[in-house]
Amino acid sequence: MFTNRLRKNLREVGRWARREHIDCYRLYDADMPEYAFALDVYRAEQTWVVAQEYEAPASIPKARAAARRETVLASVAALLELPAERVVFKTRRRHRGHGQYLRLACEDVLHEVREDGCRLLVNFSDRVDTGLFLDHRPLRRMVHDLASGRRFLNLFAYTGAASVHAAAGGALATTSVDLSATYLDWARRNLALNGFVDEAHALIQADCLAWLNEPREGEPYGLILLDVPTFSNSKRMTGTLDVQRDHAMLIRLAARLLSADGVLLFSNHLRRFRMDHRSLADAGLAVEDITRETIPRDFARNPRIHNCWRIRRRAERRARRSRRDASNA
Numbered sequence: 001m002f003t004n005r006l007r008k009n010l011r012e013v014g015r016w017a018r019r020e021h022i023d024c025y026r027l028y029d030a031d032m033p034e035y036a037f038a039l040d041v042y043r044a045e046q047t048w049v050v051a052q053e054y055e056a057p058a059s060i061p062k063a064r065a066a067a068r069r070e071t072v073l074a075s076v077a078a079l080l081e082l083p084a085e086r087v088v089f090k091t092r093r094r095h096r097g098h099g100q101y102l103r104l105a106c107e108d109v110l111h112e113v114r115e116d117g118c119r120l121l122v123n124f125s126d127r128v129d130t131g132l133f134l135d136h137r138p139l140r141r142m143v144h145d146l147a148s149g150r151r152f153l154n155l156f157a158y159t160g161a162a163s164v165h166a167a168a169g170g171a172l173a174t175t176s177v178d179l180s181a182t183y184l185d186w187a188r189r190n191l192a193l194n195g196f197v198d199e200a201h202a203l204i205q206a207d208c209l210a211w212l213n214e215p216r217e218g219e220p221y222g223l224i225l226l227d228v229p230t231f232s233n234s235k236r237m238t239g240t241l242d243v244q245r246d247h248a249m250l251i252r253l254a255a256r257l258l259s260a261d262g263v264l265l266f267s268n269h270l271r272r273f274r275m276d277h278r279s280l281a282d283a284g285l286a287v288e289d290i291t292r293e294t295i296p297r298d299f300a301r302n303p304r305i306h307n308c309w310r311i312r313r314r315a316e317r318r319a320r321r322s323r324r325d326a327s328n329a
């Protein structure tokens with residue numbers, strides 16, 4: 001039954017991905033509850049499949065869990081005609097915090113994939129995450145389409161994929177801020193791979209909250225991406241970051257850096273996220289829920305994978321900000 005399901009998905013989602021020229025996509029997402037895996041296909045120089053196993057409850061005997069893994073491996077390898085070593089298994093534990101960013105191995109082998117004409121590096125073995133959140137493909141496309149002629153700010157920039165898209169879409173400059181030197185280096189490599197090596201593309205290692213709280217001179221940003229982790233408690237920051245608790249403050253701080261007609265895209269992966277509309281309205285911000293248009297076809301079974309919002313200044317505030325920007329110019 002599992003093989004049949006996979007065959008059906010390959011026929012439907014696989015065909016859609018080929019038609020749309022999408023090389024990396026989710027093929028299967030726990031469609032059958034007894035096979036609680038997410039299977040992601042990456043067409044790099046060769047095809048790889050990353051199988052994330054949602055941790056089995058303790059009530060499932062280990063032998064049964066292992067047998068399921070074998071079935072998944074055999075089906076994937078046969079249907080996609082892959083050697084077993086290109087099907088990488090990972091367990092996604094249900095916990096908060098930085099766990100999903102911890103290292104699993106240390107092979108440091110990066111593979112190149114393509115997305116909407118951009119070249120991006122992914123890693124299949126070292127971490128639970130590969131360096132590219134596939135559910136955010138439409139959001140990166142939105143960044144690409146909005147970036148022309150704007151300065152782009154990427155907060156919690158991770159591997160900088162959105163910065164590459166912004167630059168490729170014609171951004172005047174990109175600034176990527178992240179706490180992790182490893183991810184910033186990855187972002188630098190992604191930018192360089194696409195030819196964006198000049199000083200227009202800044203990489204800043206900082207706690208975004210502290211960075212946003214510092215007084216900041218200079219030109220405002222026409223486009224800001226604020227993709228906030230659900231929870232963060234890195235040693236390199238003071239206190240913790242909790243997207244439900246802190247989102248309104250983060251959005252208000254980031255919006256101060258927005259040009260009069262600027263667009264702020266805010267997103268997170270908290271399933272039960274509740275937007276603090278009142279606080280943002282009080283700050284003169286107009287907030288639009290764009291989650292539905294940012295859930296790609298391959299994540300349709302899981303529409304709560306992320307939530308996403310388009311934020312602008314309300315009209316009267318835009319006029320006020322325009323006057324301020326003009327007098328500063």
Ligand SMILES: C[S@@+](CC[C@H](N)C(=O)[O-])C[C@H]1O[C@@H](n2cnc3c(N)ncnc32)[C@H](O)[C@@H]1O
Pocket residue numbers: 156157158159177178179180183206207208209227228229230231232233234237241267268269270
């Ligand atoms: C893109 S965000 C989170 C993506 C996704 N929304 C999620 O929930 O997993 C992940 C990035 O946030 C960075 N990060 C975590 N806490 C941070 C902080 N306080 N300031 C800057 N970057 C931070 C991590 O280093 C990582 O690169």
